[in-house]
Amino acid sequence: MAGSGGSLSRSGLRGREAELEELQTLIASVARTGSGALTLIRGEPGIGKSTLLAEAAARAGAAGFSVGLGKADELHHIVPLSSLAACILHGDQPLLSGDAFADLARNHDQRIWLVERLAEAIEARAGSVPVLIALDDVQWADPLSRFALKQLPTRLRTSPVLWMLTGRQEPAGPAEEVVAAATGELPAVTVPLGPLSGAAIGQLADDTLGAAVDERVRDLLDGAGGNPFLAVEMLAGLRTAGASGEPVHPGLVVGVRGRLGSLQPSTLRFLQMGAVLGRRFGFPEAAALCGQPPTTLIAALEEAVRAGLLDDDGDHLVFRHDLLRQAVYVDIPPSARKALHREAAKHLVSAGHQPIDTVPHILKGALPGDEEAVTLLRRAADDVLPVTPGLAADLMTRALELVPPARPLNFVVGEQAIVCLTRAGRNREALSTGDRLLAFRPPLEAFSRLQAALGGTLWNMDLVDELRRRAETALAVGGAAPEVGARLAALRALALSRGHDLVAAREAGENTLRDAIAIGDREAHVLALFGLGEIALNAGENAIALERFTALSAVDSAFLPEEIVAYQHLDDFESSERLLQAAGNAGSPRQAMLLWAQAQHHLGLGRLDDAEADFVTMERLEEDVQVPVQQLNSRVIRSQIALLRGDREAARQHLTAALERLVIKPNPGNTAAVRFLEAVLAEDEGDIGLAIDKIRQVQEKGPFMRWRLLRTWVDSAIRVALRGADQGLAEDLAAQAQAHAERNPAVPTATGIAAQALGLVNKDLAMLERSVALLKASPRPLVRAAASADLGQALLAAGRKGEAAAALTHAHATFAESGAHAAATRVQRDLGGAEAAGRRSATRQRPVQGWDALTASEKKIARLVAEGHTNRSAADLLVVSPHTVNTHLTSAFRKLSVNSRVQLANLVMALRDD
Template sequence: MSGNRNGVFRGREGERELLCGVLDAGTGVVLVDGAEGTGKTRLLNEIAAVAASRGFEVATAQDELDQPFLLARLAERRPDGPALVVLDDLHLAEPGTLAALRTLLSASAHEKVVWLLARRREGADRLFAVAAQRGATRVELRPLADDVVADLVTDLVGAAPDQDLKALASTAQGNPAALVELFDALERDGRVVVTAGQASLGDGRGPGTETLLREHVSALSGKARHLLQVASVLGPRFEPGDVAEMLASSTAILLPALDEVISAGVVTSLDDRLAFRHELLWRLVADSVPPPVRRALHREAGEMLLGRGDSAVVAAKHLLHGAQRGDARSIDGLVAAAKAVLWNAPEAAAELAVRALELTDQASASLVHRTVMAVRALTAAGRLPAAQALAQEALSRQVPPDPAAKLRHCVATTTLLGARHAESVEISEALLREPDLAPELAPWVEITRLMGLLGHDRERAGELAETVVRTRRGGPDDVLATALAVLAAIARDTGRPGAALDLAREAARCGTSHDLSAYPQLLLASLLSGLREFADADSVVRRVRSGPSAVVTRQVMTAVVQARILLQAGRIDQAAAEARAALAVAEETGHETVVAPALAVLAMVAIHTGDLPAALEHVERYRDQVPADAIIFSRAYYRWTAVLVTYVGSGLEKALPLLTPDLVASGLFAEEPRAAGWFVRRALEAGDEGLAKAVVDRVERLAEEHPGFGAVTAAAVHARGLLDSDAALLDLAARQHHDLWARANAAEDLGVLLTAAPDRAESVRALENALGLYREIGASRDSARVLGRLRKLGRRRRAAPARPASGWSSLDDTERAIANLVAKGQTNRQISTQLFMSPHTVNFHLRKIFRKLEISSRVELVMRSRDDQ
């Protein structure tokens, strides 16, 4: 084999450059972490050589036994010139050595000494922590990326590898030493052939990758091979005790076979268990077990775990592979696992429950109960059409009363989430009339009826909710919480924001386990956001999102509420992303009740970013759904959005008839305070002083009745300032408003009013203030309108510099934040927690990032991030 044998050091250019920079500074502490074989010692040796060539005095311990003697020598004298101290394998150092080293680091803090300290990820924790707190530079040698591995293989074999060689190289998991060891073995066996500039495993007549590794395993003794086959059924990592139990043996008796497979390099020892050294080895061994035997072993493994009380979820992974039709114990294990993960992993629960149902004989007495479990799991996973179809198919047969009631309730739930409220109410009320309805099911049927009535018949919903509140006062109670939330929604829609907020707060306190939507908490967050109490609203949503539940209904409803909070707070890009993500999930899963709220947010975003066709399309799509909605947002909010879109698209003449007295009298000005100023502005523009006065009277009365609602008070000041042409009030409103939108509106209104003054400097100042706020929000249409006003006053302002279409500089702040977190190795769920958005929204932004950077994977994003930053 030809090629660069020093290629092991590929992929460490950044680390070398960083360490050379520390040498340039002549002082500092560098902490190097790296697993065995990642090139840590090689890196230290190379930097030591560089330092020596620059005139550094280099002090290096030969091994861990030499470390205390080196430290003693350093303590006795100080270097005359620049010095580099290299200490490797500090994870093996004695406590006394580490204590002496901490002392020396402190003593030499102001000397021209560079300390290069290395360990294998663990050990010397206190030393590394203290050094890091004092500003030490951290270097972690991570596994090599796939493209670097390919380059390294090219170095080792002297030609570009084909796909088979790349697959073999991937089993080294980015560890350069393991990669070199593997290709050394190939070289000794004469396996690599270079033809026409490409390296491959032989010319087609020799053994391929799988044959090579299979031969390696075949060379083991029979006992060792049998041990590996059983272990492979348990997974790529396994407990020796589990293998012993399945072999009806003991770990002590298996020690010789375990020692053999470890010595052969097939299995390696981790901290808590054993593992196949490479995934390919694991798969080859697993494939060597005949399928019938493999199924039987999986079944035995699952039953073993169930029998001793281990996790039902872990057992279910085996039972999924091993369970057969009619195997009651294994199928029961699948059902138990589905129940265990129903709330925090509903997709897995659905897979387990549906598989259990598939394996159940049609004549089995357990069929209907397993059907109920499958329907519940499918509902939690957001697969509403499948859940409803399965439930209705089961109900078409003869079903005992108790499971039939559960299935009917599942149908009521899916129809409710599908915005078929009347149908949901009909099913729920029929269930509640049954005398033998199970006590544990009755509360959930009552909750479903309350929510269905809220979307179908407000008067009956209020009457029923009041009855529940009168009769169920006491401790935490989900039915009570839902009834209070229903009354809060009605109070919101009838213009009683104080009562709505009080009821919603009480509802949020009363809820316990109603996990499908967390509606009381989300309603509270929505009310708080309407009143511009953004910190409190964020806190409520954060509590909902931080819970263990991953039920899709809960997630998608939370996302759409979060979208409007972001919109009202002026974070328009994030609002659009969150709403699009919610809409996509809602349409995919059949959550029609979320479609209209998501479209309303997107319509508002589109109108402020100048995309009138999109705004019109969104309003047209939700128009037919609104009468059956008004659960998440009020009907007034949808009407306000439609009014705004109509005004922009068709002008004042078409929009004015939509500003009806009942809309003015609704709770809109507490749900969207900035609408008050807009209404007055349009009424005055049309010369309808009566409408303008009605709006001002309404919002002033709301402010007087609720003195603690600062956003409503500011809206009243703003509306009065417009009606009376009072510049002082408009200036006060521009300072008092709690959100950027309303503040910008008030500043613009002030600027327009002051254009009539002899000195237009104050007008220009107010309009420029408005322009800055609109640009901060990202409201391009509003920005363009204010720019036009400034031009009429003789002021020329350049448009905000447009971002380029591609490249790192094309990313907005949110996209850049997500890219940076991806570069740090965080998952979408971890990023969503940090940036307070749903995982679906993170994924939406990632797709935009990939498009702008012209990449297609997270790995490429990590590399691009490092290069560009």
């Protein structure tokens, strides 16, 4: 920590030898092992965190690290990614150029995408040298930087990246959140800084005043309480007092006041204006707040620098320590502070700064009725909504508080607040905000706009009956602008997609689409196409669903995942893969939903390991952004995958997780999905009565669920019904499969499963043979294997053992290749009955540790990483998401008991040598 004069180069390190040694050990460990680590230096203000961080960064640089060192700022803690930008853009070899960073932030506006691109840049640098990313005062990091800090250390744990943060002692602050996210995933060390010993404080005195420090001074330093910054300031004040003959009272604020008291009034005013602007501020902005031309304040600036209060880095002025700024700031009367902050916001706007730069001052200085402040908050919320919707929601909530309820502006601001709250996943808050505004009886146009804004909220909350009721009410009362009327009509059609009369829903959707196109309203257009796509899916009309979703993704690329899944429903996995690859290269604004589509792609092609990894990754990303959409359905499918593998314990665990999520979102679709899973598990455990009861519950949850849930699982349900001698249920399910095939005559999976269902229900061997023949054109191996197994059992019962053995052998091989070991084992038992032991191959479960424990995808990725590929380049080669590569790689590291890419490369090379 530098002082106002004298040799204080080591003062901040006095008494910190043990902590510095701990950081030195961590630096050496990351360099030696090639794996990541995180450390938090924690302590009260002035305790020496910044100086220790700077010394550690210097030592890391001397050890060959690429170092990025930055500092978060109290009054700039809102600008998205501003805190991490300081670490990434500064230093001798910045991780990203300023232009590259600006392009990144300008062209792609989603949190997950941004973090992944940052990870790629850091990973690429770490491929040649170890990297240190050090951020001071993380408690003031902006929301997007905090989000990134909770993701990046874990994402980069297999690379030599050391994260070093400093933060104040806060039990549940941002620093603790970052550490908690890393704990258990990589070494995470907290280094607490306590008060310095009396001996260390004495050394500080010697550094400043020389060896002849009398007892009076040492007694005075006891008032610092072991805080090095307070001690240094007292010592600097003593030295100033020695020159002027003025006494100095113990304590920082008093000490600083003593130093300020010797300054010219113009210098003191200049410092106060700077303190309002923040620890780091521009000279012209401070001059503007002073109401003077900058040229007249040069003398004041020079005096402030000479006094050791400010540093001048050439671009900005910086208070030498946060505590100095705070000491100056608290001497400004509170009412004056508020007015100055509001004035600061005005000057920043006039100087061309972005609205988000003015927000900290508006939050401190705006008063109710300040419409200019409301306008700036609204513009800032628009700017940050794509990357930090939570911040946008906070800004709009504050804007709404500034508008008196009786003013028309209240409804305009409220509409925007509802949208932001909904985007942030704060649906209940959005609904209560909307209802509170509606209670003021707004004009008809405002009433319609608020109800339209609440449409997305109600859809997210699965309150489709309430959505339909509100949309119909708003349409009935009239007074809406044409575009708002079109949106309300589209929301009504979307709500009808969950009802029984899908013919009426389709008619409503098509009328709405025509109106939206005629009016030219993009939002209504998107809503209408999405509703029509949902209606087609719920009616089992897959070709029409594809047509709607293709048109939708052309209007809004965010809906590409829906188009991809629609292709899969038509058995067109080539188009699905093409679009997945294109989306991976371009970057999707809905990364979690894209992973859902990718998981469905792998599941359909029988790649259970890859599908499982995609579902795991998708769940993690949804948890990261706190917007759960497919969490429950993912757990249902993962449970079914576990049963196919023979892992009943995991299947039960996934059911438990699905039930927990059902409590949160108990809509008919989620309820039916969980009930069907319960049926599958009950059948696996031998409780046929319970299984049949659960399947009946699924059938009662609405006709649309029949097409969505049992599209490829209806054969399992029929087998349960037949085992329980419930012929009526079996026939109902077979009729359902037949109806689905009639709706999709060009889809081999649909027509093949319909034939399989009839063959099972009627014990019709010829129909089962037809099913197998039809399914030869299906790209879904698990569906083909199930049909072959059914045929083999029927042939076996008919005494045609040779043909049965052929069918069962094919089923066994297909199940085993997909990793469906339990299903393969069941077929193997039937093969024994077919007397085909000589043609059988044992179904071997993978071990849990070692190279043989890795899945095929994990082995591919391990080899690619060992060859030097990054997550991105490996993902491009394998046509998967980098997020999925990370999931596979994490699993491989765990199974191989390695912690870094270097160790992995050594292991892979050793295997090749063998």
